[in-house]
Amino acid sequence: MVRRVSVCLALIFCGVLWAAEKPKNIILMVGDGMGPAHIKAYRIFKDNSSTHPIENTVFDSILLGSLATDPAPWKASKDKTTVSPNVSEGGVQVTDSAASATAYSAGHKTYNGAIAVDVRQKKLTTVLEVAKSKGMRTGLVATSQIVHATPAAFIAHVNSRKSYNQIADYFVDNQYGSKPVIDVFLGGGWKYFKREDRDLVTELKAFGFDIARNKKELTSSGNKVAGLFADDALPAVLEREASQPDLAEMTAAAVQRLNNDNGFFLMVEGSQIDWASHDNDINGTVHEMDEFAKAVEVALQFAQKDKNTLVLVTADHETGGLSIGGRFENDDRYAFNTSVLRKMKKPLYRYAEQLVEGAELKELLKPLGVVLTPSEEGAWLRVDKKNGEKVYAFLKRVINRVTHSGWTTHGHTGVDVYIYGMGPGSAMFRGHHHNTFVGQQIRDWLTSKTGE
Numbered sequence: 001m002v003r004r005v006s007v008c009l010a011l012i013f014c015g016v017l018w019a020a021e022k023p024k025n026i027i028l029m030v031g032d033g034m035g036p037a038h039i040k041a042y043r044i045f046k047d048n049s050s051t052h053p054i055e056n057t058v059f060d061s062i063l064l065g066s067l068a069t070d071p072a073p074w075k076a077s078k079d080k081t082t083v084s085p086n087v088s089e090g091g092v093q094v095t096d097s098a099a100s101a102t103a104y105s106a107g108h109k110t111y112n113g114a115i116a117v118d119v120r121q122k123k124l125t126t127v128l129e130v131a132k133s134k135g136m137r138t139g140l141v142a143t144s145q146i147v148h149a150t151p152a153a154f155i156a157h158v159n160s161r162k163s164y165n166q167i168a169d170y171f172v173d174n175q176y177g178s179k180p181v182i183d184v185f186l187g188g189g190w191k192y193f194k195r196e197d198r199d200l201v202t203e204l205k206a207f208g209f210d211i212a213r214n215k216k217e218l219t220s221s222g223n224k225v226a227g228l229f230a231d232d233a234l235p236a237v238l239e240r241e242a243s244q245p246d247l248a249e250m251t252a253a254a255v256q257r258l259n260n261d262n263g264f265f266l267m268v269e270g271s272q273i274d275w276a277s278h279d280n281d282i283n284g285t286v287h288e289m290d291e292f293a294k295a296v297e298v299a300l301q302f303a304q305k306d307k308n309t310l311v312l313v314t315a316d317h318e319t320g321g322l323s324i325g326g327r328f329e330n331d332d333r334y335a336f337n338t339s340v341l342r343k344m345k346k347p348l349y350r351y352a353e354q355l356v357e358g359a360e361l362k363e364l365l366k367p368l369g370v371v372l373t374p375s376e377e378g379a380w381l382r383v384d385k386k387n388g389e390k391v392y393a394f395l396k397r398v399i400n401r402v403t404h405s406g407w408t409t410h411g412h413t414g415v416d417v418y419i420y421g422m423g424p425g426s427a428m429f430r431g432h433h434h435n436t437f438v439g440q441q442i443r444d445w446l447t448s449k450t451g452e
Contacts, residue, residue: 021424022445023310024263026131027255027299028104028438030150031292032097033274035318035415041282041405042289044324045338058293058300059313059420064429066416067438069317071099072109074119080160083111083119093414097274098161100316100435101153105267107439115149115158115167127439128154129174130446131265132181137223137258140182141250143291144233144271145189146171150316154267155182168192171226172203180207184257184266186218186227186250188234193226201226214243218250223257236272236284237291238347248294255302263308265446268295277320281396282405283341283348285322303423310423312438318413326406329373336404343368348399352392356385370402 031038039059047054070093075086096112103109106116106124116124128138140151147167152158156170168189174181190213193200201211210221211228218227229244240246245253251268258264270292276284296313303309324336344351351364361380362372372380376398383394400407419429419438428441 022448023424024308025259025265025303025306025310026127026263026442026445027266027268027303027309027311028442029268029270029292029296029299029311029313030101030104031270031273031289031313031315032144032150033277033317033319033412034270034289034292034315035320035322035413035417037322037324038273038277038285038289038315038318039418040324041322041336041338042286042293044336045286045341046290046293047338049339058297059418062300062311062313062420062422062426064419064421064426065431065433067314067419067433067435068416069095069100069103069435070109070414071095071103071112072119074111076111076113076159080113083121086111094412095317095414095435096161096412097149097316098153101150102439103435104314104316104438105154107436107443109434109436113159113161115152115156115161115163116154117157117159121159123157126154127442127446128265128267129176129181130443131263132176134446135262136446137183137260137262137264138181139184139254139258139264139266140187141185141247141254141266142187142269142271143237143247143288144187144269145192145230146185146187146228147189147192148233148271150269150271151185151187151267164189164192165195165197168195168200169198172200172207180204183223184225184227184254186212186225186229186245186254187271188228188230188232190228191231193228215245215249216243218245218253221253221257225253225257227253233271236276236288236347238284238287238345239350246294247291248298251295251298255299259302259306265442268299270295274319277322278410279396280320280400280405280407280410281348282322282400282403283344285320286338286341300422308424310425311421312426312429313420314435314438315417316435318415318417320410321406321408321413323406323408324404326400326404328401328404329375331401331404333404338403340368340370340399340402348395349388349392352388352395355391355395356388365398370398372398373401376401 212218
């Protein structure tokens, strides 16, 4: 008993020391829509089935705790010009990416759709802005358009997440010391920066930015770079072009360019985990998870060498209400089968397109090891074969049945999300917190950087 108490006290003491450490560099990584079941699904997807037990993923060894993601109990008018307390629904427990990202960027809860403004639509200072004011370098990386909700909440201040052109303007207009607060941003969204009403690309060049449109140009770019690798969002990872960088490559490029004696702040988002989950597409979900996990590995490898870098990994919310072991028809097995997903080398909607173009269903599914049930064969006869959305919906039902993937919604859910971390200060995030704790703690470290 005495020995056990001594060990516990030692761990508590070490935890206090680790918590007291202040990181020089901070990398915040957000798997958009990545809930607890997504982590389990990915673990099974990556498992070597010839060994037992199931191997851990890159996430598992750095688990710290969980976060509540509830937004502020306010709602905005349809045009986002006014907001009011949301009392009709008894509060709000389900966040969107904008409100949750604002919690991470500014340490405040706000209404769904808000980008770094509070419930009164007043500007909230973000950790990226604070980092720049402390002489640090700053970066944003995403597989969505870079003006999408999560990256936007770190650099822009607008009432509505849909104000993409206005958000893009902030990449030039949000300045500290007469220069943009951002040093590196990588993702999609070219059309929002090269517009008829304003040429932000030319303006960025005037501030010394290299403009990268493909992987080769990213490789040869300097320390200030605007990487815009698609007109809008990047393609899904399963159909990313060879000329377009993946999330791990963008993360590595950003870290390399941001690393300096004064430290840096970088936010990286695996954006399309959310989009696949909105579609209830388990194939897209696990492959987007895999891309995000590889980017996390890049960040952790840098942190392990650097010794002064904190890596935090979390999600803004859960999407889809994913469950592991969904039950379908008369199949009551407790199972989750990912073997078919390992055989799929393209998005499920591309298989749907082949069927619309006249491919034979059974021949298409045969290489995947998928056999239709009698009820599915009957349902297929009733599907409009020229309607791509209906064909895609049918295929999703089949793949969800084969894998035993259950979904409760095409929207977000209010479940808690995990937070992972490694490096100086990571122990601060052990246990359960509100999502605002992340933004508040990062801001506290940054504001004390020069002894304030």
